Amino acid sequence: MILYYDTKTGNVQRFINKVVQITGWTAVRIQESMQIEEEGHLVTFTTNFGQIPAITQDFMDRNSSKIFSVSSSGNRNWGRNFGVAADKISSLFDIPLAFKFELSGTMDDIYQFIDIIKNQYYDSKRGSKKLDIA
Template structure:
């Protein structure tokens, strides 16, 4: 029998390896399924997006293209960034959330700390996993 935790799908984009390292730790702990975003990826399973912020606050081109094809199947967005960028820290997550009406789960710096990884797992498990929603926004009390 497949458990609920086995049904979580993470879609990620990583340029420098920071998001890849974050995802590797998450799947090591949870056993969730991770899929690296490729140019032509069209997803079958609903899931969560983890990406990075580039050019001082921009959404990466590959992530933007992925979302234009798959946004309706994405439950949440999380982004890596660098706090040295100030107000632009993890700004890709804000832009994706706004542009595609997808809830922002969290932001983390570089490849994240163990605290970030555990927080992400908790957010996905208890707030966004298997959410049945009538709209892109989730009603979380």
């Protein structure tokens, strides 16, 4: 299992570190102009009160065909814009929304995310919207 992720403040990095520690999955921080070979899941953040981060957008423009699902961190203080980058990515690239978590997530969030990726969408092909439970 590969998790591709983008982080700015470190919240997504902390979330990913916990997931990797528990599961042993591979995590790759996305970079500008990155082209991937292996399929995986995307975890990103929401910026500027509801925008997709520029590096995440560029990554998806290049690699969306290899991404099974999207998850996002956010801040509930943003109200309806909480984790909305995942909603936008899901809609723009027709990729299921797996999960939204606040800041770096709680341990319950970590285990719920693992359960969703492992049991509800592991090795599934795109096109299914059954992950839209966030």
